[in-house]
Amino acid sequence: MAKPTHAPAPRTEQAPEQWCHWHKGPSQTAVLVDAIEKNSAPPHPLYACAPCREQRGLIPLADLP
Numbered sequence: 378m379a380k381p382t383h384a385p386a387p388r389t390e391q392a393p394e395q396w397c398h399w400h401k402g403p404s405q406t407a408v409l410v411d412a413i414e415k416n417s418a419p420p421h422p423l424y425a426c427a428p429c430r431e432q433r434g435l436i437p438l439a440d441l442p
């Protein structure tokens with residue numbers, strides 16, 4: 378007879394959640410996609426999650442040649 382286990386999920390040391398700069402929220406699918414070049418400012422790395430990339434046609438930097 379199977380006993381229902383009630384043990385709490387073990388805390389895994391994972392990388393912190395990524396942040397999606399497009400919907401401005403945390404996302405586990407966010408990847409670095411682009412960098413905004415502002416005047417007199419260094420490029421700012423931007424991360425976008427999968428749905429936002431699909432919606433906006435963003436290409437992850439890792440996928441670029």
Ligand SMILES: [Zn+2]
Binds near residue numbers: 397398399425426429
């Ligand atoms: Zn997003």
